[in-house]
Amino acid sequence: MVDVFRALDDETRRTILDELSSRDGQTLFEICSILAMRHNLSLTRQAISQHLGVLESARLVATERRGRSKFHYFNPAPLAEIADRWPIQKRIQ
DSSP: OHHHHHHHTSHHHHHHHHHHHHSOSBOHHHHHHHHHHHHOOOOOHHHHHHHHHHHHHTTSEEEEEETTEEEEEEOOHHHHHHHHHSOOOOOOO
């Protein structure tokens, strides 16, 4: 769970997750392009790849290789695990 909080602590990684949640299955090239065009983030491909690695190790991003391409998918399961840890109970007044 610590990895999830660490991954979400960075604004760039949250932006990557926002973009993947709106359109899943993007390549590194597509993610770099969208971050540059929509968010004015001019990071190197290696920097974005490192951010994706952090997200992947936190299980927030899953990947699939098809040929020479690697596709990235948003995985909301770790966020659900956090929400399940502290369920909201109805308070008696």
